[in-house]
Amino acid sequence: MGKKKDSASDTEDTESKSSAPRATPEPVAKRPAAVKPAERVTAVEMGARQREISVSEFFTKNRHLLGFDNPRKALLTCVKEAVDNALDACEEAGILPDVTVKLEVVSNGGPVAPSQANRFRVTVTDNGPGIVRQQIPRIFAKLLYGSKFHRLRMSRGQQGIGISAAGMYGQLTTGKPVRIISRIGPKAAAHFFEVQIDTKKNEPLVHENKQIDWEQPRGTQVTLEVEGKYQKGRASVDEWLEQTSIANPHVKLIYGTPEGETKEYPRTYHELPPQPREIKPHPYGIEFGMLLKMLQDTKSHTLSGFLAADFCRVSPQLADEICKAAKVSPEAKPRELKGPVAETLYKTLQETKIMAPPTNCISPIGEKAILAGLYKQIKGEFYTAVSRPPAVYRGNPFIIEAGLAYGNRPQDQNKPQQPAMPKAEGEHEEEDSELARVIRYANRVPLLYQQSACSTFKAVLSTSWRNYGLTQSRGAIPGGPMVIFVHMASVWVPFTSESKEAIADYDEIQKEITLALRECGRRLGLFIRRRERAASEFRRRNIFELYIEEVVEACNRLKGGTLPKQKLKEQLQKIATSRTGGQKTDEALGKTGTGPEGLPHSIIVTADGVEGETALATQVESSQGVVASPVEPDLLGKPSPSDKPASKGKTTKSSRAKHPPKKTTAQSDQARLFSGDSKTTKKSSGKPARSAKTAVSRKSK
Amino acid sequence: MTTTKTKKTTPVEKKLIGLADIVIQSAERSKDPTFQIPIRALSNVSFNERKGLIEMGSKKQERSFFNVGMAKRFMQTVLVADALSELQRADLTTSLREIYYRTKHTIKDSHENTFDAQDESDPVIEDLEVSLATLREELHVSAENRGSIVGPVIFGDDGDRVDCSKLGKGGYSVPSIVEPEYLEIRRCTADFLLLVEKGTQWNRLSEDKFWRRYNCILLTGNGQPPRGVRRLACRLHEEHRLPVYVLVDNDPWGYYIYSVVKQGSINLAFESQRMAIPKAKFVGLSSADPERYELPRNVGIKLNEKDIARAKELLNYQWFQKPAWQAEIKRMLASGLKYELDALANKDFQYLTKKYLPRKLKEKDWLD
Known part of the structure; x- marks a missing residue:
């Protein structure tokens, strides 16, 4: 259940498995270079001191490895572990998650301001499947206990260490047990537990266990009391929850802040992400030691059987070929394969050409859901998202997704209503030096620390954003009101350190991120250029409108005051409008007020081009000989209540069907975007009705 | 459509109203309202050798409303037309500057002014003069009075008798509108007219009563002569057959002043x-004079780059193609020096009155 740091798990793993007595550091340290031979300690004496270290003891001392290095981060880690567990459980059970997070100040004396408090109660409640009674103590009070470690599948948590570590941290700092309420269904009883960890034995100690009445028909509630520090801003609990809600728009999140406010992050995407499949390891992705262990553990009796059964993408024929190439009998017993022979086998495996691993083990967020998430949380004028086709690093499949939200928040836009000075050509509404913000995710979990060490951040820096109409200083983040979203989904996300804070810099990963960012950038560039054009038309129109009044008045006086002024004015204004790009200018600038969700300044761009112009893109596509799926024309027709989840599902599927991991399709997607756009420029009249429809679809009840 | 019945609409007013009609009709047809304005530039003038005049060609520029570069000008044109028609109705005459103030205001809901400076409204008035083929006087607009006249001539100005021989050394200030309706030439007994570029030298001649001794009229425009001065000289020349002599500095600008008096200007070719x-003569200062009158080199001024460039331009003008003129200008360029009329004072304070001009007139030493 819990999540835990990778290398930590490795260490733990070897220790608990082998149970080998290991020299503790103390005796070594106590041997200050044999000055007096009399003080020598015998091996027997040493042996008496050598004993097993429990996982829990190890982490009590090394809590920074799990993200508990300082009180502020510790508070975040507790929330994060509990929420990750809740989401993983709900998704695996196929339930749309409703998660409530509550932070309360715990004070011994009088009331303490949240920013001053040093002790908090964290309560996380979900509507998940619940946990069976017998398992509750071990899940919450035993490190390295869980369901996710022994399988190769994308999930937030991996090792089953996170929540119990959080409990342990609470126990260490406040002495309070973890309190759990869980119910597996309306007919079952709700169980209440208070558990602590026996750090010596790494076993749960149950303090309290009773049946209670609980208003929720199903779900789990965890309450931790921990030492922490609550501070808003960067890398805060608030930021983490906000970013979580962006990458998980299918989650309804309610957050009770320590100040007593309630923030609600509504569900904007009403479909669960597809269940990732579990896969066998790919031969390219394993280490030699791992192979040895697999040879020992396998249920197969023959080597070729082992290769075919325990690895993905290895067919029986291929297994035989590998055996032949490694000069081992396919009938050899796996358990007997050792030493140089095993090593040859390992090398052969790495050299043989094997198909890339299947990608159904990963579940990307999806372009539509990213758009929904960005649109919900970040106020801007332009949104786009790109899901790359799956790629592979070291035998691990992964998918990179990127998104952009660009533009000013509505309140910022409303400020300069009446510019004080007439603007000259090329002069803009006050130059702001704001830099873009990068938000990073690994398997849908926001990464808040160590941004500059992260592969995603490096890819953002190395992209030439200037090509897309943005400002960018050398080696810096691009400027402008923009949020850059990058998500890596993989069965195994390579973190640079055990603290799971930054993604390692594999060439394959960096390349994919860069490609995704470029595609986003291109779409943004189209949008920015189009809007610049419109803005310049609008400036022209303003000039005309300014003078029309004067000209009409003067003409009226010339004609002795008998002119039908209003008529002349309207005629002139009509000419002015038609000569400055007409209705289209207004739309590009969002002045018609038909933007999504009554937010008059948003334009959303998807892979199909600018939304509201998708019909054109489809025409182009079908003219290219690609058979358009029968669902799409329906959807793209007149605005209809077809925006219900059911039809949305279809869209998603059809669009996903067009995204097999083949580069050619990805390219044709791009071609479609561009050809769609070139058509767009020729088209003279806009369609407010369409964008209004877009608004509805974005809302998605 | 209808003006107040009490007063008849003047032809000029009708022309001004015609501008409003262009706007209304274009708007009716969803067309861009456009005025045709004759171009006032070298590219649109030609020198009529037979008449000896600079004439305006038929090239026109369009001034359209829905063109960002012209929109403001267009609006200004309509505003000025409105102000001018107001003058017509009220039968008032006003100055360029007053037109500027009359039409200047801040456009509603903005911080932009209709006109920022007078040099924006003045050309618009000239544009209207040209395109409506009306005279400035007919538009009831006058420029600042600039220029003085003294000599044996009697004017009738608003019923007052102005005898320019009895006005001391200050003379009569030439009004900007000198059409017969405004200024009547009652009597003129002079033999010729001397147009002096500089007020200071005009003062010298006036103080020395040069006009009395040579029975001439002294006229100055204080630099480039304004329309009033030019028109008055032209009237005296035509109505009283007075030969006209022009006395200017010896520099390219002096030459050009002479050519404007003689053939007309590019800007006001119409x-x-x-x-x-066309019969005006150039008496001096010629580039040959320093040698002839033994002016020391040290009273000359070195030609600067602008002078040289301007002189080279003059060499190319059609009306400076006579060999004598080519020689005159080239001589100045060769010497590298220009001379002011005032430099004659180097010899004697009254050298101009007592020596230079008498000798010039006696020797008929002038250029045509």
Whole structure:
């Protein structure tokens, strides 16, 4: 259940498995270079001191490895572990998650301001499947206990260490047990537990266990009391929850802040992400030691059987070929394969050409859901998202997704209503030096620390954003009101350190991120250029409108005051409008007020081009000989209540069907975007009705 | 459509209203309202050798409303037309500057002014003069009075008798509108007219009563002569057959002043007919004079780059193609020096009155 740091798990793993007595550091340290031979300690004496270290003891001392290095981060880690567990459980059970997070100040004396408090109660409640009674103590009070470690599948948590570590941290700092309420269904009883960890034995100690009445028909509630520090801003609990809600728009999140406010992050995407499949390891992705262990553990009796059964993408024929190439009998017993022979086998495996691993083990967020998430949380004028086709690093499949939200928040836009000075050509509404913000995710979990060490951040820096109409200083983040979203989904996300804070810099990963960012950038560039054009038309129109009044008045006086002024004015204004790009200018600038969700300044761009112009893109596509799926024309027709989840599902599927991991399709997607756009420029009249429809679809009840 | 019945609409007013009609009709047809304005530039003038006049060609520029570069000008044109028609109705005459103030205001809901400076409204008035083929006087607009006249001539100005021989050394200030309706030439007994570029030298001649001794009229425009001065000289020349002599500094600007008096200006080519005096003569200062009158080199001024460039331009003008003129200008360029009329004072304070001009007139030493 819990999540835990990778290398930590490795260490733990070897220790608990082998149970080998290991020299503790103390005796070594106590041997200050044999000055007096009399003080020598015998091996027997040493042996008496050598004993097993429990996982829990190890982490009590090394809590920074799990993200508990300082009180502020510790508070975040507790929330994060509990929420990750809740989401993983709900998704695996196929339930749309409703998660409530509550932070309360715990004070011994009088009331303490949240920013001053040093002790908090964290309560996380979900509507998940619940946990069976017998398992509750071990899940919450035993490190390295869980369901996710022994399988190769994308999930937030991996090792089953996170929540119990959080409990342990609470126990260490406040002495309070973890309190759990869980119910597996309306007919079952709700169980209440208070558990602590026996750090010596790494076993749960149950303090309290009773049946209670609980208003929720199903779900789990965890309450931790921990030492922490609550501070808003960067890398805060608030930021983490906000970013979580962006990458998980299918989650309804309610957050009770320590100040007593309630923030609600509504569900904007009403479909669960597809269940990732579990896969066998790919031969390219394993280490030699791992192979040895697999040879020992396998249920197969023959080597070729082992290769075919325990690895993905290895067919029986291929297994035989590998055996032949490694000069081992396919009938050899796996358990007997050792030493140089095993090593040859390992090398052969790495050299043989094997198909890339299947990608159904990963579940990307999806372009539509990213758009929904960005649109919900970040106020801007332009949104786009790109899901790359799956790629592979070291035998691990992964998918990179990127998104952009660009533009000013509505309140910022409303400020300069009446510019004080007439603007000259090329002069803009006050130059702001704001830099873009990068938000990073690994398997849908926001990464808040160590941004500059992260592969995603490096890819953002190395992209030439200037090509897309943005400002960018050398080696810096691009400027402008923009949020850059990058998500890596993989069965195994390579973190640079055990603290799971930054993604390692594999060439394959960096390349994919860069490609995704470029595609986003291109779409943004189209949008920015189009809007610049419109803005310049609008400036022209303003000039005309300014003078029309004067000209009409003067003409009226010339004609002795008998002119039908209003008529002349309207005629002139009509000419002015038609000569400055007409209705289209207004739309590009969002002045018609038909933007999504009554937010008059948003334009959303998807892979199909600018939304509201998708019909054109489809025409182009079908003219290219690609058979358009029968669902799409329906959807793209007149605005209809077809925006219900059911039809949305279809869209998603059809669009996903067009995204097999083949580069050619990805390219044709791009071609479609561009050809769609070139058509767009020729088209003279806009369609407010369409964008209004877009608004509805974005809302998605 | 209808004006107040009490007063008849003047032809000029009708022309001004015609501008409003262009706007209304274009708007009706969803067309861009456009005025045709004759171009006032070298590219649109030609020198009529037979008449000795600079004439305006037929090239026109369009001034459209729905063109970002012209929109403001267009609006200004309509505003000025409105102000001018107001003058017509009220039968008032006003100055360029007053037109500027009358039409200047801040456009509603903005911080932009209709006109920022007078040099924006003045050309618009000239544009209207040209495109409506009306005279400035007909538009009831006058420029600042600039220029003085003294000599044996009697004017009738608003019923007052002005005898320019009895006005001391200050003379009569030439009004900007000198059409017969405004200024009547009652009597003129002079033998010729001397147009002096500089007020200071005009003062010298006036103080020395040069006009009395040579029975001439002294006229100055204080630099480039304004329309009033040019028109008055032209009237005296035409109505009283007075030969006109021009006395200017010896520099390219002096040459050009002479050519404006003689053939008309590029900017106001449409008025050449009324203002040019093709028979005017150039008495000095010529580039040959320093040698002839033994002016020391040290009273000359080195030609600067602008002078040289301007002189080279003059060499190319059609009306400076006579060999004598080519020689005159080239001589100045060769010497590298220019001379002011005032430099004659180097010899004697009254050298101009007592020696230079008498000798010039006696020797008929002038250029045509």
